[in-house]
Amino acid sequence: MAxxxxxxxxxxxxxxxDFTIEDTYETGIVLxxxxxxxxxxxxxxxxxxxxxxxxxxxxxxxxxxxxYEQGNRYNHDPVRTRKLLMHRKQINELIGLTKEKGxxxxxxxxxxxxxxxxxxxxxxxxKKKYDKREDLKRKDAKREIERAFKDKQLGRIR
Numbered sequence: 001m002a003x004x005x006x007x008x009x010x011x012x013x014x015x016x017x018d019f020t021i022e023d024t025y026e027t028g029i030v031l032x033x034x035x036x037x038x039x040x041x042x043x044x045x046x047x048x049x050x051x052x053x054x055x056x057x058x059x060x061x062x063x064x065x066x067x068y069e070q071g072n073r074y075n076h077d078p079v080r081t082r083k084l085l086m087h088r089k090q091i092n093e094l095i096g097l098t099k100e101k102g103x104x105x106x107x108x109x110x111x112x113x114x115x116x117x118x119x120x121x122x123x124x125x126x127k128k129k130y131d132k133r134e135d136l137k138r139k140d141a142k143r144e145i146e147r148a149f150k151d152k153q154l155g156r157i158r
Contacts (some may be wrong), residue, residue, distance in 0.1 A: 007110045007111055007112050008046060008107065008109055009039055009040070009042050009044065009110050009111055009112065010042070010044045010046050010110045011024055011043075011046070011108065011109050012046040012047065012049070012107055012108050014047065014104065014108070015032060015046075015051065015107075015108055015122065015124065015125075016108045017132065018105055018127060018132070018149065019104070019122070019124035019125060019126055020124060020125050020127055020131070021106075021108070021122040021123070021124050021125075022103065022122075022123045022124065022125060023122070023123040024108065024120055024121065024122050024123070025086065025090060025094075025117065025120075025122075025123070026085040026119075026120055026121045027055040027058065027085055027086050027117050027119050027120075027121050028084065028085035028086075028116060028118060028119075029082055029083070029084055029085065029117050030082060030083040030084075030085065031082065031117060031119070032074075032076050034066050034067070034068035034071035034074055034075050034076050035068075035076050036117060037068045037070075037071070037131075038065050038066050038067065038068045039065060039110065039112075039117055040073075040112065040122065041068075043065065043066035044063065044064065044065050044066070044110055045063070045064040046063055046107050046108075046110060047063050047064075047066075048105075049061060049062040049064075049106075050062065050104060050105060050106055051103075051106070051107060052077070052098075052105065052106035052123055053095050053098060056088075056091060056095075057083060057091070057155055058082065058083070058084040058086055058091060058094065058105070058121075059082065059091055060081065060082045060083075060084055060119065061081050061083050062079055063079070063107065063110075064078050064079050065078055066078060068143070084119060084121065086106050089103075089144045094123070098124060100145060101125075102125065103123050103124065103125055104124055104125070104126070105107075105121055105122070105123060105124070105125075106121070106122045106124045107119050107120070107121055107122070108120045108121070108147060110151070143145065
C-alpha cells in the first residue's frame with residue numbers, strides 16, 4: 001500500500017465510487033517541461049483515465065493536462081499517452097493480475113513528492129450497480145449516526 005506525503009494536485013473522486021480498489025502503487029511519470037509546469041499549476045484532470053501494460057511497460061491513457069499558457073510552440077498534446085515508471089517486479093505482478101482476474105489499473109491521485117510528479121495507481125475491480133447502491137446506503141447510515149451522536153452531545157433534540 002503506497003502513501004502520499006506530497007501536495008495532491010488532482011484526485012479521481014469517481015474511481016472509488018465505480019471501482020473496488022484492491023491495492024495501490026506509487027509510480028513516477030515521464031513528462032515534458034510544459035506538462036510538469038501545467039501539473040504544478042493544478043491544470044490536470046484524471047477523469048476517464050486508465051493505465052495499461054503494453055510490451056512490459058505501463059502507460060497512462062486519457063489523462064488530460066491543459067497546455068501551459070507560456071509554452072507557445074513547445075506545448076504538448078493534452079491527452080497524449082504517458083509512460084509510468086515502475087519496478088520490473090511490480091510490472092510483472094500487474095501483468096498477471098490484469099490478464100487473469102479481470103482487474104484494471106486506475107489513477108487515483110497525482111501529486112508532487114520531493115519535487116517529482118507521482119501517480120497513485122490503483123488495482124481495481126469494477127463494481128456492480130447493487131454494490132454502488134449498498135455503498136451509498138452504508139454512507140447515509142453512517143452520516144445519520146454521526147449526526148444523531150453530535151446532536152446528543154450538543155443537547156439538541158430532533
